[in-house]
Amino acid sequence: MSDVFDKLYEAGLTAIGTPLMSIELAQQVINYAKSKNCAPVILETYEIIGDIEQPHIDFGITYPTYENETLELKPTQKILKMFEIFNETLNILNTCEGTFKVVLYLEEIY
Secondary structure, X not given: OHHHHHHHHHOOOOXXXXXXXXXXXHHHHHHHHHHOOEXXXXXXXXXXXXXEXXXXXXXXXXXXXXXXXXXXXXXXXXXXXXXXXXXHHHHHHHHOOOEEEEEEEEEEOO
């Protein structure tokens, strides 16, 4: 899991996207992200139907959502707020019928 963050720092980036991953792994990544002062800011959700990755926008989180939800919050509050929103969305996905995978975009928060 730390390899995602190692790539972020090696490249001198402040944001990075993950590969397509299971909901369980995504939850682990956002837990780890908190310790690295990173917040999940975008969530792309895909329903896996056979060999097809079908985008499922009902469970997506966009950058404008991040901006609206964290407007005027301090960095630590931004991380906690987005952690809460992402966990809630991922928990809902866990209860849905079907197989879902997600891509996370994480941003280092200063």
